[in-house]
Amino acid sequence: MIYFLQTLVGGLGMGAVYALVAMGFSIVYRTMGLVNFAHADVVMIGAFLAATLFVTMHLPFAVAITLAVLLTAVIGLGMERVLRPLESKDLNLMLIGTIGFGIMLQSVAIVIWGSFGIAVPTPIPNVPIDVGGVIVTTYQLLVLAVSGIVMLLLYLFLDRTKLGTAMQAAAMDRSAATAMGVNVSTSNAIAFAIGSAIAAVAGALVGPLLYVNPTLGVYVGIKGFAAAILGGFGSIPGAIVGGLIFGLIEAFAAGPLSAYSELLTFVVFALAMMVRQTGIFGERTVDRA
Amino acid sequence: MIRIGFGKPLLVTLLLLLPVVLDSYTVHVAILIMLFAIVAVGLSLVMGFGGQVNLAQAAFFGTGAYVSALLSTTYGWNPWLAAPAAVLATCVVALAVAVPALRVQSHYLGIVSLGLAVAFSSLLSNSDLTGGASGISKIPPLVFPGLDLSGGRDYYYLVAIALILVVGFALFVANTTLGRRFKAMRDDVLAAAASGIEIRYYRLMAFLLAGLVGGVAGVLYAHNARYVSPDTFGLGVMFLLLAMVIIGGQDSIWGAVVGAVLLITARNLLTGVQTYQQLVYGGLIVATVVFAPRGLAGAASDLRRRFDLPWPSIATPWKARAVSPAPTRLKVVRPSPEGVALRVASVSKRFKGLQALDGVSLEASAGEIHGVIGPNGSGKTTLFNVISGIYRPSGGRVFVWGRDVTGERSFRMSRLGVARTFQNLRLFRQLTVLENVMVALDRDPAHAHIRYLIAPWIVVRNEAERRGRALRLLKDFDLHEVADELAVNLSYGRQRRLEIARALAAEPTILLLDEPAAGLNAAEQEGLKAMIRNIRDAGVTVIVIEHNMNLVMNVCERLTVFGHGKVIAAGTPREVAANPVVIEAYLGQDAPEAQAAL
Numbered sequence: 104m105i106y107f108l109q110t111l112v113g114g115l116g117m118g119a120v121y122a123l124v125a126m127g128f129s130i131v132y133r134t135m136g137l138v139n140f141a142h143a144d145v146v147m148i149g150a151f152l153a154a155t156l157f158v159t160m161h162l163p164f165a166v167a168i169t170l171a172v173l174l175t176a177v178i179g180l181g182m183e184r185v186l187r188p189l190e191s192k193d194l195n196l197m198l199i200g201t202i203g204f205g206i207m208l209q210s211v212a213i214v215i216w217g218s219f220g221i222a223v224p225t226p227i228p229n230v231p232i233d234v235g236g237v238i239v240t241t242y243q244l245l246v247l248a249v250s251g252i253v254m255l256l257l258y259l260f261l262d263r264t265k266l267g268t269a270m271q272a273a274a275m276d277r278s279a280a281t282a283m284g285v286n287v288s289t290s291n292a293i294a295f296a297i298g299s300a301i302a303a304v305a306g307a308l309v310g311p312l313l314y315v316n317p318t319l320g321v322y323v324g325i326k327g328f329a330a331a332i333l334g335g336f337g338s339i340p341g342a343i344v345g346g347l348i349f350g351l352i353e354a355f356a357a358g359p360l361s362a363y364s365e366l367l368t369f370v371v372f373a374l375a376m377m378v379r380q381t382g383i384f385g386e387r388t389v390d391r392a
Numbered sequence: 393m394i395r396i397g398f399g400k401p402l403l404v405t406l407l408l409l410l411p412v413v414l415d416s417y418t419v420h421v422a423i424l425i426m427l428f429a430i431v432a433v434g435l436s437l438v439m440g441f442g443g444q445v446n447l448a449q450a451a452f453f454g455t456g457a458y459v460s461a462l463l464s465t466t467y468g469w470n471p472w473l474a475a476p477a478a479v480l481a482t483c484v485v486a487l488a489v490a491v492p493a494l495r496v497q498s499h500y501l502g503i504v505s506l507g508l509a510v511a512f513s514s515l516l517s518n519s520d521l522t523g524g525a526s527g528i529s530k531i532p533p534l535v536f537p538g539l540d541l542s543g544g545r546d547y548y549y550l551v552a553i554a555l556i557l558v559v560g561f562a563l564f565v566a567n568t569t570l571g572r573r574f575k576a577m578r579d580d581v582l583a584a585a586a587s588g589i590e591i592r593y594y595r596l597m598a599f600l601l602a603g604l605v606g607g608v609a610g611v612l613y614a615h616n617a618r619y620v621s622p623d624t625f626g627l628g629v630m631f632l633l634l635a636m637v638i639i640g641g642q643d644s645i646w647g648a649v650v651g652a653v654l655l656i657t658a659r660n661l662l663t664g665v666q667t668y669q670q671l672v673y674g675g676l677i678v679a680t681v682v683f684a685p686r687g688l689a690g691a692a693s694d695l696r697r698r699f700d701l702p703w704p705s706i707a708t709p710w711k712a713r714a715v716s717p718a719p720t721r722l723k724v725v726r727p728s729p730e731g732v733a734l735r736v737a738s739v740s741k742r743f744k745g746l747q748a749l750d751g752v753s754l755e756a757s758a759g760e761i762h763g764v765i766g767p768n769g770s771g772k773t774t775l776f777n778v779i780s781g782i783y784r785p786s787g788g789r790v791f792v793w794g795r796d797v798t799g800e801r802s803f804r805m806s807r808l809g810v811a812r813t814f815q816n817l818r819l820f821r822q823l824t825v826l827e828n829v830m831v832a833l834d835r836d837p838a839h840a841h842i843r844y845l846i847a848p849w850i851v852v853r854n855e856a857e858r859r860g861r862a863l864r865l866l867k868d869f870d871l872h873e874v875a876d877e878l879a880v881n882l883s884y885g886r887q888r889r890l891e892i893a894r895a896l897a898a899e900p901t902i903l904l905l906d907e908p909a910a911g912l913n914a915a916e917q918e919g920l921k922a923m924i925r926n927i928r929d930a931g932v933t934v935i936v937i938e939h940n941m942n943l944v945m946n947v948c949e950r951l952t953v954f955g956h957g958k959v960i961a962a963g964t965p966r967e968v969a970a971n972p973v974v975i976e977a978y979l980g981q982d983a984p985e986a987q988a989a990l
Contacts, residue, residue: 214668377494
């Protein structure tokens with residue numbers, strides 16, 4: 104029982120990170136219907152930026168995160184600008200374009216930081232706290248708290264502000280939103296910027312948990328992406344639940360089956376997708392004839 | 393009908409003469425280029441033609457290599473036995489990856505296949521069986537008496553022959569019925585199903601071909617390099633393959649080959665600056681999708697069109713030729729000349745809270761032109777979707793020529809003789825006009841594709857025969873002059889006509905037309921009236937949804953009137969026009985005036 108609870112708690116930290124990554128995917132998908140395959144690599148870039156600012160330049164962790172967030176938001180804006188001609192034209196082409204960006208970001212990271220990576224110490228003293236036999240570390244609590252705050256802010260932005268509502272309108276019907284005075288291109292650009300910014304938060308938080316290296320995106324990003332889909336693409340609660348599920352599957356698979364943990368995770372995911380394509384919180388849409 | 397021309401023999405000759413002038417290092421690079429070309433051709437088939445976002449192609453390549461390596465080392469098999477077994481294993485893996493594609497598409501499929509590819513890499517690096525990160529070494533070479541197949545010039549010829557066979561086969565597939573069906577399902581999955589294509593089967597088939605080809609390349613790679621490690625089949629290689637196919641041109645076999653030549657050559661020229669390579673091909677992918685979405689092959693074919701050059705024909709393989717004169721009447725066989733063609737018995741359809749159809753019944757006699765009218769949102773198109781198998785009804789039954797076809801899937805309905813058009817045009821946009829018609833005209837069942845392996849000449853013969861029939865049909869519809877134009881480039885009126893031509897190419901006994909007059913000008917509407925009558929005179933029962941009262945009143949023999957998902961009236965146009973319920977519900981308050989208009 105203790106083992107179970109300990110694994111559960113262990114999975115929550117990574118689960119929160121996956122949930123953040125998933126939310127970044129979701130906001131771009133929700134506003135422009137695009138799946139940003141480069142998102143995984145934006146997470147990695149965010150992790151490197153935060154790590155460099157924090158470890159090498161000795162800036163306070165909060166400042167490092169903020170700067171990393173701003174820089175990745177600019178990257179997001181840049182990607183959206185380049186791919187804008189394809190918007191609302193060809194989803195598959197645009198998807199491949201974002202894969203191209205992902206490849207570029209990865210090699211940029213190798214050029215700047217080399218292929219070995221950076222080990223990041225925890226920004227606060229990592230004290231283990233004993234809760235009824237289950238060990239929770241302070242850094243895990245920090246990760247959960249920061250993720251929770253970002254999620255809440257995003258939710259408030261989308262549902263309670265005029266801009267957020269306008270962005271969702273643009274996603275539902277591009278031409279109708281344009282007719283109502285929403286500038287769809289601006290809306291898309293903002294979505295990309297926010298998505299990338301959240302990616303940087305996820306990257307910065309995951310740094311001390313893992314080792315920051317150029318292939319970080321492959322492991323954290325793809326699972327975050329899969330989490331977004333599992334939860335129901337475009338749904339914010341779905342992203343959170345999907346992220347936590349992935350964190351937990353991974354934690355439970357890691358012990359006895361570590362060699363097969365990735366295989367197990369993605370096979371479970373593939374099966375889940377087949378059972379319910381729209382994910383847990385997704386809505387079934389009808390392909391109209 | 394498949395043009396050989398002089399280009400292909402020339403290329404083959406060059407390919408076979410090349411090692412004479414190359415040094416051994418260059419021969420080695422050339423082998424690598426050819427292997428990647430083979431894998432890329434597989435990706436082009438599944439993704440460019442089949443429209444399946446498959447990000448596991450590198451894993452197929454890896455499966456072939458690893459299985460052959462394992463069998464011939466750990467298990468001590470003869471390499472010549474291990475090789476086909478490995479190809480077979482790759483096909484099985486490809487089919488397993490294809491299973492999710494039956495349910496999910498586009499980005500969902502992208503992430504599922506990418507996830508499985510990541511899982512594959514992780515398995516290779518972590519499992520003891522595959523030697524972990526250090527891989528498998530001392531793989532025995534393929535031995536053949538009199539030949540030195542341990543990696544030099546002789547191996548070059550082995551790989552070259554494999555490349556020629558794979559490209560030849562892929563071109564054959566791409567330019568005949570199977571490739572056309574792939575492209576049709578890529579361009580519009582609903583219209584493809586309504587044209588009789590069993591989508592699930594073709595998705596599996598596309599993956600199977602990609603796996604087959606990837607497995608062949610993997611085996612050849614393993615016994616050439618004599619060493620395999622996880623890096624060779626990881627995501628980096630997957631993205632390299634993707635770059636080849638995108639830059640070369642997704643729906644072109646030649647494009648994939650050219651992409652492989654360019655990128656592997658570039659990779660070898662840039663070995664010193666490996667990190668910048670990725671930057672370059674990532675950038676090239678982005679630039680290609682933004683500026684030249686159809687890649688080099690697309691650019692080449694655009695140039696060819698602009699300057700009207702006869703060669704090389706890269707992206708549009710078929711060129712129209714004159715066909716022998718033949719009777720141009722439509723031939724349709726009616727199962728029974730009398731009786732009820734279509735009977736809809738109290739069909740209901742519910743979407744969550746919305747009752748779209750509520751106990752709808754309708755009967756169309758053989759050889760009748762039956763109109764379905766009613767305000768927007770009254771359930772007319774939903775009824776067509778139920779009849780044509782796109783929706784499964786929540787209640788009630790559908791009978792075609794007395795046979796209960798309730799809940800049959802779309803492609804089955806097409807094969808049972810029900811064809812349809814769509815309200816918002818659903819043509820195969822990137823197929824030519826001729827190909828659009830040939831897709832529907834081709835009634836081969838899915839299992840007939842075994843002919844590609846056992847009797848390819850029958851495929852060729854059928855192709856020629858269907859082409860002739862398609863051109864005659866296009867002539868009937870006055871579309872023969874644009875037979876080689878892409879459907880997306882036609883004027884609106886011609887697109888509408890093409891959709892009807894495509895529906896008739898399936899030789900239906902019942903034709904469902906969904907607002908065929910929408911957007912047509914007066915002259916085109918007159919043409920449409922005559923066309924509908926001709927279709928009926930050829931023996932087809934026509935059910936038509938239409939808002940255009942002139943057309944409905946003049947052409948239809950019987951009408952069914954819809955209101956809020958129910959049938960509110962039925963009868964001859966005259967009866968319906970006089971029915972006060974219809975006047976009230978459909979024409980609104982200005983009844984006398986509206987009646988006068990009728």
